[in-house]
Amino acid sequence: MEKPFFELKDISKYFAKVIANKDVSFSVNRGEVLALLGENGAGKSTCMKILYGLYRADKGEIFKDGVPIIIKSPKDAMRYKVSMIQQHFSLVSAHTVTENIILGNVKGKINWEEESNRIQHLADKYGFSVDAKKKIKDLTVGEQQKVEILKALYLDANLLIMDEPTAVLTPQEIDNLMNFVKDYSKQGNAVIFITHKLKEVMSVANRIIVMRNGMVYGNVNKEDTDEIRLSKLMIENSIEELEKPKVDELKKEVCVSLKNICVKEDQEIPLLNNISFDIHKGEIFGVAGVSGNGQQELCMALCGAQKINSGSIYLNNKDISNLSIKDRIGLGMAYVPSDRHRYGLVMSMSLAENILLKTSYSKQWSKNGLIDKKKLKDTTNGILKDFRVKASGPFAIAKELSGGNQQKVIVGREVENCGDFIIFDQPTRGLDLGAINNVHSAILSEKEKGKAILLVSTELSEIFTLCDRVAVFYKGEIQGIYNTSDLNSEKIGLLMAGYKNEGESING
Amino acid sequence: MIVNLLSRAMMMSTPLLFGALSEVFAERTGVMVTAIEGIFLMGAWAGFTTAYISGSLSMGLLFAALAGLLVSILYAYLCVSLKQHQIVTGTAINILVAGLCSFLQRVVFGVPLSPLTVEPLQKIAIPLLSKIPVLGPIFFNQNILTYSVYLLVPLGFFILYKTSLGLIIRSTGENPEAVDVSGINVSKVRFVAVMFSGLMCGVAGAFYSIGYLGMFTTNIIGGRGWIAFAICFLGNWNPIGAFVGTIIFGLAEAFAILMQSSSSTFLPNELFIALPYILTIILTISRKSFNVPAKLGSAYVKEN
Numbered sequence: 001m002e003k004p005f006f007e008l009k010d011i012s013k014y015f016a017k018v019i020a021n022k023d024v025s026f027s028v029n030r031g032e033v034l035a036l037l038g039e040n041g042a043g044k045s046t047c048m049k050i051l052y053g054l055y056r057a058d059k060g061e062i063f064k065d066g067v068p069i070i071i072k073s074p075k076d077a078m079r080y081k082v083s084m085i086q087q088h089f090s091l092v093s094a095h096t097v098t099e100n101i102i103l104g105n106v107k108g109k110i111n112w113e114e115e116s117n118r119i120q121h122l123a124d125k126y127g128f129s130v131d132a133k134k135k136i137k138d139l140t141v142g143e144q145q146k147v148e149i150l151k152a153l154y155l156d157a158n159l160l161i162m163d164e165p166t167a168v169l170t171p172q173e174i175d176n177l178m179n180f181v182k183d184y185s186k187q188g189n190a191v192i193f194i195t196h197k198l199k200e201v202m203s204v205a206n207r208i209i210v211m212r213n214g215m216v217y218g219n220v221n222k223e224d225t226d227e228i229r230l231s232k233l234m235i236e237n238s239i240e241e242l243e244k245p246k247v248d249e250l251k252k253e254v255c256v257s258l259k260n261i262c263v264k265e266d267q268e269i270p271l272l273n274n275i276s277f278d279i280h281k282g283e284i285f286g287v288a289g290v291s292g293n294g295q296q297e298l299c300m301a302l303c304g305a306q307k308i309n310s311g312s313i314y315l316n317n318k319d320i321s322n323l324s325i326k327d328r329i330g331l332g333m334a335y336v337p338s339d340r341h342r343y344g345l346v347m348s349m350s351l352a353e354n355i356l357l358k359t360s361y362s363k364q365w366s367k368n369g370l371i372d373k374k375k376l377k378d379t380t381n382g383i384l385k386d387f388r389v390k391a392s393g394p395f396a397i398a399k400e401l402s403g404g405n406q407q408k409v410i411v412g413r414e415v416e417n418c419g420d421f422i423i424f425d426q427p428t429r430g431l432d433l434g435a436i437n438n439v440h441s442a443i444l445s446e447k448e449k450g451k452a453i454l455l456v457s458t459e460l461s462e463i464f465t466l467c468d469r470v471a472v473f474y475k476g477e478i479q480g481i482y483n484t485s486d487l488n489s490e491k492i493g494l495l496m497a498g499y500k501n502e503g504e505s506i507n508g
Numbered sequence: 509m510i511v512n513l514l515s516r517a518m519m520m521s522t523p524l525l526f527g528a529l530s531e532v533f534a535e536r537t538g539v540m541v542t543a544i545e546g547i548f549l550m551g552a553w554a555g556f557t558t559a560y561i562s563g564s565l566s567m568g569l570l571f572a573a574l575a576g577l578l579v580s581i582l583y584a585y586l587c588v589s590l591k592q593h594q595i596v597t598g599t600a601i602n603i604l605v606a607g608l609c610s611f612l613q614r615v616v617f618g619v620p621l622s623p624l625t626v627e628p629l630q631k632i633a634i635p636l637l638s639k640i641p642v643l644g645p646i647f648f649n650q651n652i653l654t655y656s657v658y659l660l661v662p663l664g665f666f667i668l669y670k671t672s673l674g675l676i677i678r679s680t681g682e683n684p685e686a687v688d689v690s691g692i693n694v695s696k697v698r699f700v701a702v703m704f705s706g707l708m709c710g711v712a713g714a715f716y717s718i719g720y721l722g723m724f725t726t727n728i729i730g731g732r733g734w735i736a737f738a739i740c741f742l743g744n745w746n747p748i749g750a751f752v753g754t755i756i757f758g759l760a761e762a763f764a765i766l767m768q769s770s771s772s773t774f775l776p777n778e779l780f781i782a783l784p785y786i787l788t789i790i791l792t793i794s795r796k797s798f799n800v801p802a803k804l805g806s807a808y809v810k811e812n
Contacts, residue, residue, distance in 0.1 A: 053691070054688070054689070073691050073693075074688070074689055074690065074691035075691030075692075076691075077691075078691055084689075086685075086689060090683065090685045090686040090688075090689040091683065091686055092678075092679045092682040092683045092686050093682070093683070093802075094682050094802065095678070095679065095682065099675055099679070100679075100686070102672075102675070103675055103676065103679050103686065103687065103690050103692075104672075104676060104687070104690035104691055104692045105690070106672045106675075107672055108671060108672055109670055109671050109672075110670055110671060110672060110675065112670075
């Protein structure tokens with residue numbers, strides 16, 4: 001039998017004392033697209049970084065065509081024609097495409113004209129519309145990924161490792177990428193595709209390796225499996241079915257009310273134009289739309305970080321339009337921001353400190369003028385327990401947690417502080433299935449408590465599962481407000497793209 | 509008088525350019541050599557002492573470079589290998605070197621009754637070229653270090669923008685991760701860049717003691733290391749920019765010396781002595797274009 005192209009055997013890797021990989025063994029053959037499937041933190045990236053020489057394995061061997069090889073650095077990996085595209089691209093944004101591709105791969109004096117022609121030629125050959133002389137910072141994320149792929153092609157790589165390559169792409173770019181992967185593997189090259197999205201796995205892979213907790217839990221051919229069986233392999237505790245609690249329509253009273261909100265900056269096109277809607281108690285009100293159509297501004301305006309130019313906001317019939325952020329928090333408004341690193345947590349502080357952060361001025365935390373450590377610790381422990389946060393304790397540092405667990409901490413804090421109204425801005429972005437499930441059940445339990453909820457999401461499935469009503473945003477305006485049950489994805493897609501269906505919308 | 513002034517400006521800008529140019533290279537890899545003032549001083553002391561004892565200025569320059577290298581290795585070890593804070597480390601080293609130099613000066617020379625001197629570097633007039641009116645005395649009647657600057661600027665520019673090495677240097681300051689993923693050792697690039705800076709700044713320091721004054725005092729550098737540091741910023745991390753910056757400062761310094769030696773009482777002398785320092789502040793504020801390496805001053809920590 002033919003020897004596998006590349007083979008990992010009993011690879012183990014520890015960070016401090018945490019197991020990242022334990023006895024990981026699998027192989028990839030020529031002409032094959034191998035999917036490496038698993039939740040965030042399952043150890044997929046780690047074992048691929050070992051194969052690419054970025055990490056050193058504590059134990060285990062790597063074989064190429066049956067011959068043991070040693071890969072100490074990416075230079076070695078490149079010699080064996082292995083290339084890896086990192087999840088967060090490693091490109092120098094102030095430099096040109098050419099500069100990035102030839103970095104470390106040329107010697108002595110550089111003939112810029114010749115090099116950029118060569119790269120342009122390569123890009124054209126593969127149908128990548130990338131200008132070799134452009135700077136990385138002027139490219140879209142999709143184009144940047146093409147630059148990363150071009151770098152691999154420039155090095156004549158035969159094994160291409162891609163770490164979550166579709167996370168940042170539009171649906172059309174994803175299709176193009178999948179086509180490239182198929183063509184490239186047909187030429188006798190191998191691709192390892194790291195992902196946690198089942199749909200992608202089924203569309204592109206020949207064979208699937210499922211990883212969980214740093215170990216291999218499955219090695220199956222695509223023909224022999226389906227999405228449900230894969231998800232069972234992938235997730236430890238299978239996901240609970242969510243049920244949308246029914247809230248009596250008539251009991252609803254208005255909690256939050258927006259009247260003709262306008263936000264403008266520098267005389268240009270308004271960021272928000274004439275936004276009006278009400279959110280009732282116990283209602284999940286969705287905001288759908290392509291990212292960047294005013295959703296961020298809406299959340300900021302509601303929480304008080306963005307000044308509104310006209311209009312007014314009412315919370316429980318009280319005009320809060322001119323109140324400070326702190327006053328709004330005091331009135332019971334909670335906010336889960338979309339960018340958790342920037343607005344959600346202080347990464348270098350402990351979880352307990354982060355819990356304290358938003359209501360630090362409140363008397364509830366103070367005892368004799370000092371922080372009531374015991375109360376803070378108990379509250380934090382409660383949140384960690386309620387939301388099943390995987391952390392060493394209330395004094396773990398925020399950045400040590402995985403993205404999903406960080407988000408659970410934020411959700412926990414906001415739910416804790418929430419009086420009547422809570423804003424969720426893309427609460428599940430970048431999370432794996434288990435964490436998404438946790439966040440969704442938190443949202444539903446808030447609904448059950450009778451709170452008014454604003455849910456901004458770019459994932460239509462999320463809107464459909466959770467929301468009672470939805471407003472579709474386009475260029476800072478509301479395209480229409482609908483009962484979710486009256487919409488399907490085709491209709492909402494048209495609205496998101498700017499087509500208006502007159503007469504169908506219900507009143508907010 | 510103008511010719512005299514410009515000729516002196518060329519000369520006074522020489523050590524600043526050695527310092528600023530090497531700082532450009534180090535900062536392009538992401539490391540600010542904040543020990544620059546100390547390296548200047550160490551070079552000045554080592555250069556003078558070696559020259560005084562051996563009687564050879566070439567030996568003085570060599571040992572100045574080596575002394576600068578030594579200090580830079582200490583700095584690189586702390587900041588690149590141990591990833592310590594660059595500003596704190598640099599400040600500590602500057603203070604350490606200042607104390608060390610006055611200590612060593614005492615140990616080697618005791619307390620001499622008259623100032624110790626050496627014959628400073630001689631100007632070398634280039635045949636024919638130095639006879640050109642105006643330009644000749646300005647550009648072609650200088651000492652060996654000033655001449656080498658004419659080579660260093662285009663050479664520095666060429667390396668930084670036209671070679672593979674330059675691309676690696678520039679990328680390291682912008683995104684060390686990208687460099688790492690390309691299979692290049694980030695720490696090694698940074699360490700070597702700081703060492704290069706140490707060699708150059710050692711020579712720059714020696715310029716003040718044996719290239720110009722012919723003597724050593726503990727305050728001989730008087731903040732000029734910091735000016736070279738500032739010129740790197742002002743010159744937008746570009747060798748050509750650094751060159752323009754040093755000429756401006758060289759002029760200011762030459763002007764101050766001229767005013768000191770003339771008996772004019774029109775303005776107080778101290779104003780001209782302070783001129784380069786005032787200029788630093790004004791130019792820093794008024795500079796517009798920014799080319800600052802994205803990862804300047806932050807250590808590269810790699811999980812392993």
